[in-house]
Amino acid sequence: xxxxxxxxxxxxxxxxxDLPRAEQGPAIDxxxxxxxxxxxxxxxxxxxxxxxxxxxxPDPDAAPQPIPDDPPPPLVGQTLDGRFVVETAVxxxxxxxxxxxxxxxxxxxxxxxxxxxxxxxALRTEVEAAFDREGRVLESLAPRSVNIVEYREVGTWTxxxxxxxxxxxxxxxxxxxxxxxxxxxxGEGALPLATVYEILTPIxxxxxxxxxxxxxxxDIKPSNILAATPPDGGEPVLKLVDFxxxxxxxxxxxxxxxxxxxxxxxxxxxxxxxxxxKAYGSSGPWSDVFSLAVLCVEMCAGRHPxxxxxxxxxxxxxxxxxxxxxxxxxxxxxxxAAVDDAVERVFRKALAVDRDQRPQDAEAFWSALDEAxxxxxxxxxxxxxxxxxxxxxxxxxxxxxxxxLAVVGGLVWWLIG
Amino acid sequence: MDTDDQVTRLLQDATRGDPRAEAALIxxxxxxxxxxxxxxxxxxxxxxxxxxxxxxxETWMRLIRQNAVDWKSKAHFLAVASTLMxxxxxxxxxxxxxxRRGGGAPKISLEDGLGLTTDSDADVxxxxxxxxxxxxxxxxxxxxxxxxxxxxLTNAECAAVLGVSTRTVEGDxxxxxxxxxxxxxxx
Ligand SMILES: Nc1ncnc2c1ncn2[C@@H]1O[C@H](COP(=O)(O)OP(=O)(O)O)[C@@H](O)[C@H]1O
Ligand SMILES: [Mg+2]
Numbered sequence: 001x002x003x004x005x006x007x008x009x010x011x012x013x014x015x016x017x018d019l020p021r022a023e024q025g026p027a028i029d030x031x032x033x034x035x036x037x038x039x040x041x042x043x044x045x046x047x048x049x050x051x052x053x054x055x056x057x058p059d060p061d062a063a064p065q066p067i068p069d070d071p072p073p074p075l076v077g078q079t080l081d082g083r084f085v086v087e088t089a090v091x092x093x094x095x096x097x098x099x100x101x102x103x104x105x106x107x108x109x110x111x112x113x114x115x116x117x118x119x120x121x122a123l124r125t126e127v128e129a130a131f132d133r134e135g136r137v138l139e140s141l142a143p144r145s146v147n148i149v150e151y152r153e154v155g156t157w158t159x160x161x162x163x164x165x166x167x168x169x170x171x172x173x174x175x176x177x178x179x180x181x182x183x184x185x186x187g188e189g190a191l192p193l194a195t196v197y198e199i200l201t202p203i204x205x206x207x208x209x210x211x212x213x214x215x216x217x218x219d220i221k222p223s224n225i226l227a228a229t230p231p232d233g234g235e236p237v238l239k240l241v242d243f244x245x246x247x248x249x250x251x252x253x254x255x256x257x258x259x260x261x262x263x264x265x266x267x268x269x270x271x272x273x274x275x276x277x278k279a280y281g282s283s284g285p286w287s288d289v290f291s292l293a294v295l296c297v298e299m300c301a302g303r304h305p306x307x308x309x310x311x312x313x314x315x316x317x318x319x320x321x322x323x324x325x326x327x328x329x330x331x332x333x334x335x336x337a338a339v340d341d342a343v344e345r346v347f348r349k350a351l352a353v354d355r356d357q358r359p360q361d362a363e364a365f366w367s368a369l370d371e372a373x374x375x376x377x378x379x380x381x382x383x384x385x386x387x388x389x390x391x392x393x394x395x396x397x398x399x400x401x402x403x404x405l406a407v408v409g410g411l412v413w414w415l416i417g
Numbered sequence: 418m419d420t421d422d423q424v425t426r427l428l429q430d431a432t433r434g435d436p437r438a439e440a441a442l443i444x445x446x447x448x449x450x451x452x453x454x455x456x457x458x459x460x461x462x463x464x465x466x467x468x469x470x471x472x473x474x475e476t477w478m479r480l481i482r483q484n485a486v487d488w489k490s491k492a493h494f495l496a497v498a499s500t501l502m503x504x505x506x507x508x509x510x511x512x513x514x515x516x517r518r519g520g521g522a523p524k525i526s527l528e529d530g531l532g533l534t535t536d537s538d539a540d541v542x543x544x545x546x547x548x549x550x551x552x553x554x555x556x557x558x559x560x561x562x563x564x565x566x567x568x569x570l571t572n573a574e575c576a577a578v579l580g581v582s583t584r585t586v587e588g589d590x591x592x593x594x595x596x597x598x599x600x601x602x603x604x
Contacts, residue, residue, distance in 0.1 A: 006554040013595075014588045044595040276440045
């Protein structure tokens with residue numbers, strides 16, 4: 001039976017099980033034309049009550065607790081700050097929603113990130129202040145790099161339910177994620193490291209600028225890099241979205257609202273050790289270096305070093321000081337031995353478990369990589385992939401789908417396998 | 418800060434949706450659960466019965482200052498621990514299978530969830546496989562079975578963790594139970 005058939009049987013099962021026993025038989029017969037489904041349903045229902053002891057736990061339920069319901073208030077059509085009209089929802093996360101909207105003053109399309117309300121007044125004040133502070137920093141960053149999404153405004157808005165909610169207004173980016181962009185432009189599979197270097201250079205430079213301004217992104221991953229077509233046409237430009245401010249505020253605010261059954265995916269695939277466990281120290285620009293290095297390795301090896309592992313094995317690999325998932329460890333080698341060694345050295349450092357052994361910011365990392373690849377790029381030697389790369393599997397295409405962890409309403413499920 | 422406080426703090430942060438706290442929490446719970454389950458299983462006393470749900474609840478009592486967290490956080494903790502418990506039992510059964518060591522294993526009481534006691538690794542693995550199949554047909558049903566069966570969560574607690582109504586959990590649980598029983602008895 002497939003999931004569709006199962007769902008149909010389930011719907012019938014739930015309808016019929018509440019009927020008096022005598023009425024169940026005819027209802028089962030009427031439920032499906034397909035005799036297999038009917039049999040399935042009959043067996044499921046028929047045995048449900050017969051063997052009452054089987055799998056029926058002693059009911060430890062005290063009075064059932066109320067489950068908070070959190071339907072989104074009607075946001076489309078609202079005007080924030082008397083200026084930004086909310087038009088269509090484009091993404092939902094644990095934090096709230098991203099909408100496409102319009103700046104009524106200029107007529108330009110904008111992206112609106114609207115957060116769920118925070119009930120706790122003290123926390124709300126704190127989050128709003130942090131938001132505001134970092135919003136200003138981000139605002140000042142954008143003009144210095146075309147590769148950082150432009151932040152227009154950070155504010156709070158009182159929704160129709162009377163709750164105060166933070167929002168961020170950004171330039172509207174018309175495009176796709178890095179994953180889709182790379183697949184479309186370069187094909188699926190492993191790429192030469194030199195090509196990876198070229199593709200990601202705008203992002204490394206944007207990060208370098210942020211780092212110099214004292215801002216770390218803290219969530220570098222393919223789904224936070226968009227390839228946007230400029231409003232006046234032309235080649236897509238890579239833009240970094242989802243900066244630290246929003247991230248941290250959202251993380252804090254999130255917990256104060258149930259996500260109401262929404263299923264969110266969170267990945268640890270690019271996190272530095274200190275981002276997973278504070279015992280490794282504090283996070284900062286050096287964490288972005290780690291994430292960027294993982295992304296490089298994934299793109300040039302054609303597979304992620306630990307995504308396919310279960311959480312503990314993945315954590316082991318991510319924090320094992322002896323074995324680092326460098327390109328060499330992933331089977332990527334270079335014909336020129338000097339390049340090969342230099343690349344290994346750069347990635348051993350960038351992927352160091354201890355943050356103080358890494359290049360301290362994106363600029364240091366990227367110039368070291370540039371140095372290591374110099375011979376490689378001028379001679380344009382192809383890299384050799386030793387490890388077999390599964391054909392037809394999109395390397396980056398599933399990056400944002402597959403996670404080490406799927407977080408279901410805050411619950412982490414094991415992907416046991 | 419002693420570990421009580423640390424783990425309690427992690428739980429609070431994890432319940433608020435901090436994914437990193439969640440990972441660190443898993444790490445702490447897994448270490449504790451594995452150590453104690455491992456010790457029990459090493460004793461290899463055939464008269465001994467290992468109760469997964471009791472172990473999970475003990476871990477809850479040991480690691481968390483209960484008065485510092487609400488019932489939802491407790492549900493969250495138990496849900497995480499139940500998935501870990503499943504993993505520990507399955508790992509253990511697989512290892513023993515590989516080592517071909519028969520007999521002497523502690524009984525594993527699945528009473529809380531299944532109304533049966535098993536002393537065969539094959540049962541644990543069969544259940545695990547059945548849950549894998551069920552998970553592909555209906556993820557939530559499989560999730561609920563894991564929580565109830567390995568963690569002893571109530572329907573209301575499952576509902577809170579999943580963000581659905583208690584009634585939805587009841588329906589899913591009833592069907593999952595019937596489905597598993599059929600699936601397992603057919604072999
Ligand atoms: N400025 C923007 N223009 C267009 N789409 C955007 C913009 N910012 C975000 N998005 C869309 O919304 C999604 C989620 O936004 P993001 O800031 O990454 O939030 P999250 O915290 O959920 O990852 C992005 O993956 C992208 O599809
Ligand atoms: Mg994002």
